[in-house]
């Protein structure tokens with residue numbers, strides 16, 4: 503039985519839009535889960551649920567539903583029974599049990615809940631709806647060359663792995679704030695995040711860009727050339743841990759300002775230990791995807807990757823050698 507993630511909201515006419523994304527990844531064309539979901543018509547005690555458009559379908563993975571045979575769900579403040587193929591429990595629904603108000607004025611509007619539970623300090627909790635995410639993206643200054651790379655990568659296998667424009671902008675900004683001159687990236691893929699960083703580095707600076715897959719690395723190298731940043735990027739084709747060990751053996755400990763970790767998630771702890779040697783005091787190490795599509799917070803999900811990311815997060819939380827900040831981006 504496949505897992506899906508979904509976001510349910512009510513529009514003015516009290517019909518529902520269900521945004522479905524396969525849990526742990528995107529529901530890509532041809533994906534059997536997606537076909538099954540697209541074929542699905544749910545009835546919520548008289549309310550028809552319409553499937554969202556494909557573009558929306560790709561966007562929302564914030565709120566987690568679990569696929570189940572049949573179930574009762576609470577949408578906003580309504581309790582509705584789902585017959586047939588149903589979905590059970592999601593983050594917003596769990597919150598809605600504890601919240602004093604839930605607002606879903608329109609499927610595209612910013613869905614928010616106000617948690618009256620004192621442990622949340624009565625904060626308004628905003629979930630990232632398609633409309634809000636569109637707004638964020640419309641406020642990203644994406645260089646033309648990055649847009650071209652993103653569009654070329656879109657048709658490639660694994661394109662969902664690429665960091666998003668807002669993430670890349672944050673990485674580039676961190677590098678600028680730090681005044682970084684020596685950077686490392688683990689997991690280059692076709693080069694989007696590394697190019698974003700290389701573009702803001704001064705000419706004398708250097709980014710060690712490490713990737714095990716030769717084919718995607720070729721695309722990255724093409725774009726470093728096109729962007730005129732090749733001289734700043736030291737491409738390492740190989741396994742990330744091997745590359746880091748060789749940098750240490752080469753006497754480069756404490757010489758890096760910034761590192762971005764976006765390779766094999768189960769190796770994060772090992773990468774982190776090696777990077778702690780390579781990155782200088784007051785340097786920055788960014789580790790991607792520590793929320794793992796929300797799975798780390800779900801005690802029912804215990805696959806090896808999720809468990810390893812959860813354990814890494816716990817270790818970092820308790821590690822007095824570093825200051826930390828978990829960012830939901």
Ligand SMILES: C[S@@+](CC[C@H](N)C(=O)[O-])C[C@H]1O[C@@H](n2cnc3c(N)ncnc32)[C@H](O)[C@@H]1O
Pocket residue numbers: 663664665688689690691692693694695696712713714715718740741742743764765766769
């Ligand atoms: C999430 S993608 C990186 C996305 C990239 N940062 C971007 O913005 O496009 C992860 C990449 O890490 C690479 N990778 C996975 N395990 C690796 C390893 N052990 N050593 C080096 N690269 C690895 C994969 O081949 C894949 O291209």
